[in-house]
Amino acid sequence: MDIVQRLESAWQTHADGHFEAALQEYSALFDEADAAALRLSYVLAAWAKLAEEYLPARQALVALRDRLTAELPAAPQLFHDIRVINDKLGDLQNTYHLFQSLPEALAQQNARAALPSIMACGDFELARRYLPHPEHHLALAAMQLNELKNKANVLTTEGMAELLADVFNYTTEVALVLDLLNGCGDTAAAAIARQQAVSLVQAPEARACVQAELDAPGTTLDAMVELQNSVTA
Structure with missing residues (x-):
């Protein structure tokens, strides 16, 4: 099966109530190189939906977020992925605190993506610093x-x-x-x-x-x- 067929199969598995099997497939698809164009959209959306019904799916999503955070120093581009996952988890504070820990150059690169989380956490002074005009x-x-x-x-x-x-x-x-x-x-x-x-x-x-x-x-x-x-x- 190609990536789209696998995703559709995972959706059906989820719909049929086989939550653990669906979780395993969503997790595999997220790390699949051929699914790069879908991972932060359809795959992550489906995983987040499963997380609303199945606690282990949410725990696995948090574990994925934490793994990517650990890899961030060597792969700065992962901040975007982490931010999107946090949006799905509703954990904007994690994005906010992670942004605060970034080196200034990396913070400048990711400021626009982080601004909604920064403001949601009430730190408008920090937000204005990165959007001064x-x-x-x-x-x-x-x-x-x-x-x-x-x-x-x-x-x-x-x-x-x-x-x-x-x-x-x-x-x-x-x-x-x-x-x-x-x-x-x-x-x-x-x-x-x-x-x-x-x-x-x-x-x-x-x-x-x-x-x-x-x-x-x-x-x-x-x-x-x-x-x-x-x-x-």
Whole structure:
């Protein structure tokens, strides 16, 4: 079986209630070189779902996280993997404390990935240190969205899917900036940044999507799911 077939088989094993067998397969797939493109998405998501139902699966996921942490000094790129695993575990404090222990050069490289965990733990002073100019960060994100939008044809399903994905990524950065400013007590700057997050977007359809997401967080993801369902129906 190829990797996708093995993953589908593991899903079925899980669905059938054979939790230990599913755990063994998810664990094997995570370390499988051929599954590199799926390990932090489909494989990890399935493993985390199993962990909600089967305590040994959660314990194994924690053990994996700890193993990767031990390997981090020799493989700095593993911080990303550890952060994603912690997100699935709901253990943002682990990411926060791990980030605090990083050498400065490595911390600089991983600051963006760690910022949500840092702020979730209430350390806005540290977050501001690694994102000292949030308004500039917002402007760069808007510039990138505008460039991407110029390449998308929203009259096609593929183009609309691209637009929604780009808006989702952009509004994730917007939320990061707003959370940081509000967390630092700079509510006036946050209010201005919220307005700029919309006004900086050039294309009317993209601007409308951004406004909708700010008004009702989750709107973009719902639209992405609805579009996908309409394609597969």
